[in-house]
Amino acid sequence: MNASAARYDRWKAPTGDGQVLLWPSAGDLLQDAHDNHRKLTSANSVLLQNVPLPLVRRRMRQCAGHDDSQLLIASGHQAELQHPGVWAKNALIGVVADKLAGRAVQFVVDTDEPKHLLLRWPGGSVPLTDDRSAARAAWSSLVAPPTPRHLAHVEEVFAAAASRWSYRPLVPEVLSAMRRTATESGDLPTALARALHRLDLSLGLRYEPTMLSPICGCDAYLLFVYHVLARAEQFGADYNWALQQFRERTKIKDAGRPMPDLKLSSDSCEAPFWLDSLSTGARARAAVARSNGQWVLPTGGEQFRFDPAEDGWSAAARFQAWLAAHGLRLSPRALTLTAVLRLLLADQFVHGIGGGRYDQVLDTLIVRHLGLEPPRFAVTTATLYFPDAVAQPRVCLPCLMREGHRLKHGVLGREKMRLVEQIAALPRRSPRRSEVFAEMHDKLTAAWRQPPVRLWEQQFREAEAQAQDERVLFDRELFYAIQPRDRLTGLVDRYRQRLTAHE
Numbered sequence: 001m002n003a004s005a006a007r008y009d010r011w012k013a014p015t016g017d018g019q020v021l022l023w024p025s026a027g028d029l030l031q032d033a034h035d036n037h038r039k040l041t042s043a044n045s046v047l048l049q050n051v052p053l054p055l056v057r058r059r060m061r062q063c064a065g066h067d068d069s070q071l072l073i074a075s076g077h078q079a080e081l082q083h084p085g086v087w088a089k090n091a092l093i094g095v096v097a098d099k100l101a102g103r104a105v106q107f108v109v110d111t112d113e114p115k116h117l118l119l120r121w122p123g124g125s126v127p128l129t130d131d132r133s134a135a136r137a138a139w140s141s142l143v144a145p146p147t148p149r150h151l152a153h154v155e156e157v158f159a160a161a162a163s164r165w166s167y168r169p170l171v172p173e174v175l176s177a178m179r180r181t182a183t184e185s186g187d188l189p190t191a192l193a194r195a196l197h198r199l200d201l202s203l204g205l206r207y208e209p210t211m212l213s214p215i216c217g218c219d220a221y222l223l224f225v226y227h228v229l230a231r232a233e234q235f236g237a238d239y240n241w242a243l244q245q246f247r248e249r250t251k252i253k254d255a256g257r258p259m260p261d262l263k264l265s266s267d268s269c270e271a272p273f274w275l276d277s278l279s280t281g282a283r284a285r286a287a288v289a290r291s292n293g294q295w296v297l298p299t300g301g302e303q304f305r306f307d308p309a310e311d312g313w314s315a316a317a318r319f320q321a322w323l324a325a326h327g328l329r330l331s332p333r334a335l336t337l338t339a340v341l342r343l344l345l346a347d348q349f350v351h352g353i354g355g356g357r358y359d360q361v362l363d364t365l366i367v368r369h370l371g372l373e374p375p376r377f378a379v380t381t382a383t384l385y386f387p388d389a390v391a392q393p394r395v396c397l398p399c400l401m402r403e404g405h406r407l408k409h410g411v412l413g414r415e416k417m418r419l420v421e422q423i424a425a426l427p428r429r430s431p432r433r434s435e436v437f438a439e440m441h442d443k444l445t446a447a448w449r450q451p452p453v454r455l456w457e458q459q460f461r462e463a464e465a466q467a468q469d470e471r472v473l474f475d476r477e478l479f480y481a482i483q484p485r486d487r488l489t490g491l492v493d494r495y496r497q498r499l500t501a502h503e
Helices: 003-007 026-041 053-063 084-100 148-162 171-184 188-202 219-230 232-250 312-325 334-345 353-370 397-410 414-425 431-447 451-473 485-501
Strands: 020-023 072-078 103-109 118-121 124-127 208-211 268-277 283-291 294-299 302-306 328-332 348-351 377-382
Touching: 020 485, 026 053, 026 084, 026 348, 026 485, 053 219, 053 334, 072 084, 072 334, 084 103, 084 348, 084 377, 084 485, 103 188, 103 334, 118 148, 124 148, 148 171, 171 188, 188 208, 219 232, 219 268, 219 294, 219 302, 219 312, 219 334, 232 268, 232 353, 268 294, 268 334, 283 302, 302 312, 312 328, 328 334, 334 348, 334 353, 348 353, 353 377, 397 451, 414 431
Parallel strands: 072 103, 072 348, 103 208, 348 377
Antiparallel strands: 020 377, 118 124, 268 283, 268 328, 283 294, 294 302
């Protein structure tokens, strides 16, 4: 196990309402931001398409509108109705940026497929948008924002449900903001991100939502893509090796987890990008083919040739022009997305639990392919249940199962112990041993028909039904604006307290 692997924690989402997971410790997290900045700005021996990493990074940060002298604290997530555990990343980056006098940026991944756009609450739900293409769109920026008529419908349905609650949720503020942002935006991710940002500003959070799709046209990003595709065979082998190391370390047997290997052959290599047609909205897994000893990207009867010896900036400019001429975009998939965010943009990147697990693979890939000690990342999540459910007692099925086990195996009392001892004293596989064993189970079966066991079985069936209802009521993945203001600001304050406690 390498040094990076040894430092990972076994992250688990907290089960208690209002609890926060923060990894590493607050002091280490703050120091890591400084260390990452120093490491990445001095890694001149690490080359991306023959250009030192610090130069590519500086240009990438300029493309994102960032002053390279300032620390950038970032998170990233799809454009969706985030639950409190995901929203906690925004709370943390805002608090950390304040602490370090840096800049907090939430990268909105509008290049991923749309999901989690159903506004849910215990006992009901309503879709956020009336764009019917949402169910089949290849990426979320193809989805239109809700029409004013649909927003009015959402407001009406939600208000009817919320009228029965004992508190005032913040969802109406989001919907009100979306009335304005929907008319200003051409797509749902932009409208939603702006509306959520307005809410978060009112909660005291300072971060900037930034769409990923424009960054995918930046020359520094395309230089990174060119580097990968020009070395498709070696990069793919390193990628698959890193995945295999993770599977062995975590004892995963499924070859498709945490993601499938790239498909590699002597004349074709799958690449960890999506090839998007901006004119048709179609998407395919990018792949390059071998031609005269080099890799080419074929499309529409034409092909783009990659030369690993070409100057990076010239290569990126040539590639940029070719993609624009053909109306194409190469969008990053999971590991390449966080590689771009961690290597080329952020000084401290904040993951959720899932992203943190997957980026253990990326850390191994960075070492393997670039020979660079990977920049450290952080992990956070939090739990806020539906407020009207918090004080309610929850059924304990494991407790009832243990009680039932004791009851069923205790109904014979000393008689069962006598039979067990008799069985143990008889020769193995003897007819008499089988007879006594059968006798004991016949008596147990008869005893289990007695009223105490029947009563327990009825209680357990009722408890199972209650647990099913509670799964909805205690769902930690409901939209965070279902909460009232004081519970969200309270969570932000917990992060502030964590970051000041180490001083």
